[in-house]
Amino acid sequence: MHKIIRVDMTGKTVRVEDVPEKYRYLGGRALTSQIIYDEVPPTCDPLGPYNKIVIAPGILTGSAAPSSGRVSVGGKSPLTGGIKESNAGSPTSQKLGRLQIKAIIVEGQAEDGLYLLKVNKDDAELLPADELKGKRTREIKKALFEKYGDKVGFMTTGVAGDYKMSMAGICFSDSEGRASRYAGRGGLAAVLGSKGLKAMVVDDTDAPGVEIQDKELFKQGQRKLVDALRNQSVTKPGGSLNSFGTAVLVNLLNEAGGDPTRNFRSGEFEQANDTSGETLAETIEKRGGGTMGHTCHPGCIIQCSNIYPDEDGVEFTSCMEYESIWSLGANCGIGSLDSIAKLVDLCNEIGLDTIETGVTLGVAMDIGIIPFGDAEGAIRLMDEIRQGTPLGRILGNGAWFTGKAYGHTRVPVVKRQGMPAYEPRAVKGIGVTYITSPQGADHTAGYTVSPEILAVGGEVDPLTPEGKIELSRYFQALTAYIDSSGYCLFIIFPVVEIPSGMEGMVETVNAVLGTDWTLDEVSRRGMETLRVEWEFNQKAGFTKADDRPPDFMREEKLPPHNQVFDVSDEELDLIWKEFCG
């Protein structure tokens, strides 16, 4: 019997509610965005009492479907001012799924300190948690495991959430309980900070498990998707993600001239190879004490995560993702994996989105606060953030805010969210996704990099502006659905390349929900989620003017291809034309 848990931080009450019929077929992002749309006044202050946080596992999360342990967190973003869904892979999510909790809705604001939400089979309760304030997430993890046992899954915010910083991310536990998996983007940890919800522990002892309406169909779909994942070059065991992590993209993007370097001044980084997935794998292998091919949650076939050891072969941090290696590396002109690992670890400990952090440090370097390449300086700036000094408050509110503080206009953001690791001028489909996604600049919102760079699911010239609106729209709709299913976005590779992979995705969803949706229906539902998000944003005050690239990308030619971003404003306005009526 599915349920929704509603947590009122003002009254300190926790209520278990039935799932309304209209939410019955929704999960993950589709559900968080719909609830935010239904319950949050679009013009409210993101850090005020009317915003809400919705935490929802995907439709399949907690089941045996492969790589399906994602959790979506939704709310009005203090970074973008629009609707936000940010997701992570974590056993915490799988436990919520197995407890048949469709969503946790956090509302109101505690005025008297910090609280922790404890969830188990029979109960959910709020407990005082002031002792976690200002602590590093490693210490929080330790405190939670000591108190609640190391079998629980957890969610927490870092000190950046306590400070209500717009680049504070929400931290989830990984397969072995590390405080390392982030629903990072959009500053949703600041919203938790404004509500006084510091952490959550989930104990799934005696959980009923995910209800499956058609077990035969589930097995069939599961098998198809597992086979596809095991046969696709990017996702297969020993494939590129498994062998080199997401950092396999470093050399690929650099070769394509799309690796944003030194605050998006070039598409090539001369030290790219020093920070590549290949070098990462080699370093982990050589040093020992780390793992390449690690999982963020049990049951993942792809296993693209990793654990990075220090020079002595002792576990140091997890995970060295492509995005983090790029943002804290090439984008800052930093070419040492060890320096990057220190910065990644600081992000994890302070509770920061690594992408926004790296983009912000890049802007700070462009301003001249510290020089490009200054890893020690970057570590000092991280300490300013941790301490909440005035400079830390500037940086902690992200790249747009930092640029604004110093009157600096060369800032790579859309809807005030920092751009990820693909240069829009060199990979134009992903540029369209950055610019038009209701989520702000977000590569995961419509990963056209698949056909543009990886030649998976087609092969498209990354440099041409032609056809990129349709391409991005297709990927955005499909992604919105994958983000709702609980599947990891990386199933997109077999799904767009291998027909039985797509069938497997649709069949497993149908099996759990008892539906008989076609692929068309799934795409339609993805579009419906996008429409809900777009409409929330319109009501919050967004217009076409927010679907625009930064001025400098229209003019500055990006080396080595010497391209500007040349998908026209008129074309950009066509992407959501069906929503505009």
Next chain:
Amino acid sequence: MHKIIRVDMTGKTVRVEDVPEKYRYLGGRALTSQIIYDEVPPTCDPLGPYNKIVIAPGILTGSAAPSSGRVSVGGKSPLTGGIKESNAGSPTSQKLGRLQIKAIIVEGQAEDGLYLLKVNKDDAELLPADELKGKRTREIKKALFEKYGDKVGFMTTGVAGDYKMSMAGICFSDSEGRASRYAGRGGLAAVLGSKGLKAMVVDDTDAPGVEIQDKELFKQGQRKLVDALRNQSVTKPGGSLNSFGTAVLVNLLNEAGGDPTRNFRSGEFEQANDTSGETLAETIEKRGGGTMGHTCHPGCIIQCSNIYPDEDGVEFTSCMEYESIWSLGANCGIGSLDSIAKLVDLCNEIGLDTIETGVTLGVAMDIGIIPFGDAEGAIRLMDEIRQGTPLGRILGNGAWFTGKAYGHTRVPVVKRQGMPAYEPRAVKGIGVTYITSPQGADHTAGYTVSPEILAVGGEVDPLTPEGKIELSRYFQALTAYIDSSGYCLFIIFPVVEIPSGMEGMVETVNAVLGTDWTLDEVSRRGMETLRVEWEFNQKAGFTKADDRPPDFMREEKLPPHNQVFDVSDEELDLIWKEFCG
């Protein structure tokens, strides 16, 4: 022969242009807003190369029409992100008018330092001005007078403009050349900072003077308006403005419960009388060395400005306006005129809008950076701004930015611009003006305080929400026209109260332009300026969501009347319904 001077800061060229027919009948705000609308891409970065600054005297400025020495400065505001017109009274403007310069358009960006624009009868040229960087405006004034003679009128930015801070105002010289008259609001000095235009000096030797098409009509209109000004209780010699300055409003607003105190937590300030116009006049009288009833520009009948002396009777600063006394006084819980004078003087010296500065300090006190009432602390914070420290960068970008840096939501702004000295919950018509003006929260955009508090031009209950949309619309349209004429806004008192005063305003305008406009035509033209501003903002991305009060004013009851702001969103949306088509 009227002309437009176009200054290209990128190419360092100055071009004299004919006035296009479409601009022939425009001046002041109508002209700055129209040129910004015509020439600036609405979505451009306010601090980027595509923004422009337009400086325009009013239609009558430089003529013998009474109190007509205003100068309008227009641009896209880095504070609000929308169109901006900010005006000041200054002989600099009168000199531009007498030189028949309708507008100076500043475009592009200098990459190689700071420049000064020197304007005289025959010529306009850009000269290097790096030596003015970082200097206090008093030092700049001194340097300009030494170099160009003390007969020139000037405009300059302070160090806040060099830092491109969003609360940097543009400083003009007063009647005796003090660096004290500000086109303060909206951060337009930051735009000049981004362009590298540090200052302007205007020499009107042998100027042809304002061309008047119908001299008889001009004399007639001038006489009518002079008579009305001399007979109206607020504006007459020895009347309230002349005797007590704009600070006459301190006690009036406090008695009405509409004096925003301690970051808009109350409508009453217990030390109001210590900072009132009456106390100010008494102090100046007692100490000597100051002046009550001073002019910002020659030819003003109202003479509401003042020069404030220190305890030893030596001139200290000018001017102690109501808005400044309130923002840096009651709003910060500071009840000493001497402390307020120090803060006013620091604003003048650094080049800051006193309103935004006081609102920002109030927010900083609400956050707890310093306590309310801490004048010494406020002075220290001003020094942080002057030095451009990280804390100074936060504060220097205004109240909204400061709240955001610290995750504080109780921030009295509309369109990110700090609210002036009238509490919207106690004076609801001015609340409608704050919320709906294309300029952001701005009392001068539609001064309904006239009938709501002063019983001038009607008598309206300030507490009722009824009829406030129509009232604000009327005042906004009339004001937009007055801001275009070059007249000081304060002519509004005789104009709305005495029919021959209104005739005088219309006749003087007709006399200069050679038109035969009726009062209806003048109002229509005011509305047209509002429409142009509204439309620019729409294209820049503004929507109804931007025409909203801060959440807290909808909920927190303001003492002593215990009122919330209760003009509904639906009513607010009606104000510009004729623009929406």
